[in-house]
Amino acid sequence: MVTIKEVAREAGVSVGTVSKVINGQYVRTLNQEQVEAAIKKLGYRVNTYARGLKAQQTYTAVVIVPDLLNPFFAGFVQETEGALAAAGYKMLLCISHCDTDTEIAYLNMAVQNKADGLITITYSDLDQYLDPALPVVSIDRTFSNSGCCVTGDNETGGVIAARQLIQRGCRKLIYIRSGSNRQGETLKRGEAFRKECIREGVEMTQKDFGESTTLNEKQIDEIQRFLEDNIKENKFLYDGIFTSSDIHGVVIKEKLVRMGIRIPEEVQIIGYDGVRTHQFGAYPVSSIAQPVEEMASVCVDRLLRMIGKEPVERKIVLPVCFVDGKTTIQITEKKKEKRKK
Amino acid sequence: MVTIKEVAREAGVSVGTVSKVINGQYVRTLNQEQVEAAIKKLGYRVNTYARGLKAQQTYTAVVIVPDLLNPFFAGFVQETEGALAAAGYKMLLCISHCDTDTEIAYLNMAVQNKADGLITITYSDLDQYLDPALPVVSIDRTFSNSGCCVTGDNETGGVIAARQLIQRGCRKLIYIRSGSNRQGETLKRGEAFRKECIREGVEMTQKDFGESTTLNEKQIDEIQRFLEDNIKENKFLYDGIFTSSDIHGVVIKEKLVRMGIRIPEEVQIIGYDGVRTHQFGAYPVSSIAQPVEEMASVCVDRLLRMIGKEPVERKIVLPVCFVDGKTTIQITEKKKEKRKK
Numbered sequence: 001m002v003t004i005k006e007v008a009r010e011a012g013v014s015v016g017t018v019s020k021v022i023n024g025q026y027v028r029t030l031n032q033e034q035v036e037a038a039i040k041k042l043g044y045r046v047n048t049y050a051r052g053l054k055a056q057q058t059y060t061a062v063v064i065v066p067d068l069l070n071p072f073f074a075g076f077v078q079e080t081e082g083a084l085a086a087a088g089y090k091m092l093l094c095i096s097h098c099d100t101d102t103e104i105a106y107l108n109m110a111v112q113n114k115a116d117g118l119i120t121i122t123y124s125d126l127d128q129y130l131d132p133a134l135p136v137v138s139i140d141r142t143f144s145n146s147g148c149c150v151t152g153d154n155e156t157g158g159v160i161a162a163r164q165l166i167q168r169g170c171r172k173l174i175y176i177r178s179g180s181n182r183q184g185e186t187l188k189r190g191e192a193f194r195k196e197c198i199r200e201g202v203e204m205t206q207k208d209f210g211e212s213t214t215l216n217e218k219q220i221d222e223i224q225r226f227l228e229d230n231i232k233e234n235k236f237l238y239d240g241i242f243t244s245s246d247i248h249g250v251v252i253k254e255k256l257v258r259m260g261i262r263i264p265e266e267v268q269i270i271g272y273d274g275v276r277t278h279q280f281g282a283y284p285v286s287s288i289a290q291p292v293e294e295m296a297s298v299c300v301d302r303l304l305r306m307i308g309k310e311p312v313e314r315k316i317v318l319p320v321c322f323v324d325g326k327t328t329i330q331i332t333e334k335k336k337e338k339r340k341k
Numbered sequence: 342m343v344t345i346k347e348v349a350r351e352a353g354v355s356v357g358t359v360s361k362v363i364n365g366q367y368v369r370t371l372n373q374e375q376v377e378a379a380i381k382k383l384g385y386r387v388n389t390y391a392r393g394l395k396a397q398q399t400y401t402a403v404v405i406v407p408d409l410l411n412p413f414f415a416g417f418v419q420e421t422e423g424a425l426a427a428a429g430y431k432m433l434l435c436i437s438h439c440d441t442d443t444e445i446a447y448l449n450m451a452v453q454n455k456a457d458g459l460i461t462i463t464y465s466d467l468d469q470y471l472d473p474a475l476p477v478v479s480i481d482r483t484f485s486n487s488g489c490c491v492t493g494d495n496e497t498g499g500v501i502a503a504r505q506l507i508q509r510g511c512r513k514l515i516y517i518r519s520g521s522n523r524q525g526e527t528l529k530r531g532e533a534f535r536k537e538c539i540r541e542g543v544e545m546t547q548k549d550f551g552e553s554t555t556l557n558e559k560q561i562d563e564i565q566r567f568l569e570d571n572i573k574e575n576k577f578l579y580d581g582i583f584t585s586s587d588i589h590g591v592v593i594k595e596k597l598v599r600m601g602i603r604i605p606e607e608v609q610i611i612g613y614d615g616v617r618t619h620q621f622g623a624y625p626v627s628s629i630a631q632p633v634e635e636m637a638s639v640c641v642d643r644l645l646r647m648i649g650k651e652p653v654e655r656k657i658v659l660p661v662c663f664v665d666g667k668t669t670i671q672i673t674e675k676k677k678e679k680r681k682k
Contacts, residue, residue: 013442014438014440014442014443016438016440016442016443017440017442017443020442020443020446025446025449025450026445026446026449027442027445027446028441028442028445031442060433067419068409068415068416068418068419069412069415069416069419069619069620070619071410071412071415071618071619074409074410074412074415075409075410077409077434078408078409078410078436081434081435081436082436085435085436085443090433090435090450091433091434092401092431092432092433092434093418093422093432093433093434094422094426094431095419095422095423095426097355097357099355099357099358100369101354101355101357101358101361101368101369101372102355102357102358102361102426104367104368104369105361105366105367105368108366108367109431215619215621217621220621247618247619250618250619250622251619251621251622254622254623275618277412277588277591277616277618277625278410278411278556278588278591278592279410280556280558280561280592281591281592281595282595284618
């Protein structure tokens with residue numbers, strides 16, 4: 001089957017421009033003609049599964065995220081907007097700051113038929129506010145009555161983090177996190193990390209810094225005090241740190257360095273998400289990288305299927321991988337082999 | 342006058358929650374009661390200037406930005422969403438990737454009365470597509486027929502960058518930029534930088550890397566080649582670099598370090614924007630910081646005034662300042678004094 005990307009390449013325009021032609025929106029005349037010629041030449045046919053209910057649709061999706069200052073959320077919103085736009089959908093963006101009232105207001109708006117569907121990153125107790133008839137796709141959590149959950153493989157992520165730190169010689173590990181304690185996929189990061197440490201016979205502690213996933217100033221102050229309290233004779237009491245997000249990892253790295261601790265020689269850090277200051281840049285911490293592009297495109301794909309009344313999976317788990325951000329020591333393949341023996 | 346923030350503090354809820362009560366949106370009963378009690382106690386009165394045309398309004402604003410991977414744009418969108426939400430407005434977010442067709446499609450949608458106003462960061466030639474009746478506020482550029490321009494003080498920014506580098510001993514400067522060459526406020530950064538260098542009698546070169554403000558892989562490759570071509574005998578030919586954005590600065594810093602150049606000892610870098618990996622973190626490059634929160638709140642304030650048929654300024658220029666990101670050498674106040682003499 002010919003894809004919209006191939007049409008765009010043939011016409012020499014962006015996927016967004018092809019999408020607009022297909023959806024009858026305005027593009028410049030020259031582009032319109034090139035796209036129509038490419039569609040004809042390649043025999044492209046519009047995938048109509050989401051076109052069934054046109055009269056009742058607004059072609060608008062509500063997207064709820066905690067914030068945009070975490071590059072992981074910003075990247076997710078950017079990729080989601082792109083995938084929605086390619087399908088002719090507009091995005092109403094709600095930045096919740098993890099505030100439940102804000103989330104409920106947007107849910108209500110979506111239910112009142114001003115939006116065709118909902119994509120959320122939320123950790124609130126929203127089950128009672130969700131209409132089972134409204135298509136919902138959510139990252140890292142399952143709602144009780146409806147929807148599809150798209151998540152990175154948090155269990156494998158926790159295991160990889162433990163193995164990478166242990167392999168590099170860490171023997172006293174700590175998992176530092178914040179966020180909801182409600183049953184959610186992200187809790188599996190810490191659980192799998194702990195189990196792997198136990199399996200390997202390595203000491204492991206967990207430290208929680210409150211319910212807010214997005215670190216606030218109070219949490220940052222508490223982290224500062226915790227780090228200070230755990231430095232004795234210029235040494236940090238743990239030699240390996242795993243954190244629930246890269247933001248946690250970056251905060252801790254910067255604070256420890258300022259306290260005179262050498263990273264990664266004395267303390268190694270692995271964060272979670274795989275964020276970067278910009279898309280071509282270095283990772284600020286070693287991390288378990290989530291496939292943000294794929295997460296967004298799968299979210300939009302399943303949302304469109306649900307809008308088109310097609311069945312979808314209750315949960316989709318996508319692969320994660322380790323990335324080197326220089327907060328873990330370099331290790332040669334030879335050394336790895338040695339350790340395995 | 343009592344502000345919405347004071348009501349929120351009194352009620353012990355977020356500003357967003359107060360806003361929702363004022364706008365008749367759903368909040369939990371307890372919060373509703375607390376907000377109503379606080380409004381009564383403090384004698385708060387809703388500012389009604391933007392409420393005049395309710396029947397014709399959608400309470401939706403379209404926001405167009407190039408991307409969210411640049412933390413400056415992400416921060417701007419986050420602050421803009423917050424200011425809009427506090428006024429009872431929803432945000433339709435368009436990520437343009439600097440694609441003119443995408444921008445025009447959203448402009449048309451806004452004009453077709455599906456949005457009450459428009460906030461843009463765009464460098465395209467859109468004058469002919471703007472309806473003078475549609476309220477428009479834009480960052481860093483003025484449209485010919487309508488709207489309000491909100492911008493950082495780019496002239497002062499360019500002067501500060503030159504002075505900071507010269508003060509720290511740089512004698513061979515280069516301004517590295519990409520982005521539109523159309524007349525826009527951001528061009529003043531380089532112009533003011535050049536003039537200040539001439540005034541100080543310091544050598545200065547400019548290097549352009551194409552029209553795209555958001556660096557793409559082709560531009561990154563060109564920057565890489567340019568840097569390689571300008572390293573002779575392990576020395577970079579310039580001792581001070583000013584860049585049109587922090588992303589440019591970070592890319593150049595990472596590449597030069599990889600080529601064995603010591604930053605800031607051999608080469609000093611000042612970027613533009615004042616971005617950080619997260620809101621509590623260090624600056625990745627020394628920079629001219631733009632007041633992103635104020636820019637967003639002024640944008641929304643002026644948009645609401647225009648929607649309320651009030652007159653607004655054609656251009657508002659907000660202050661910028663130097664921030665230390667460790668890509669410039671430390672300089673004591675004493676040394677500064679000495680240099681002045």
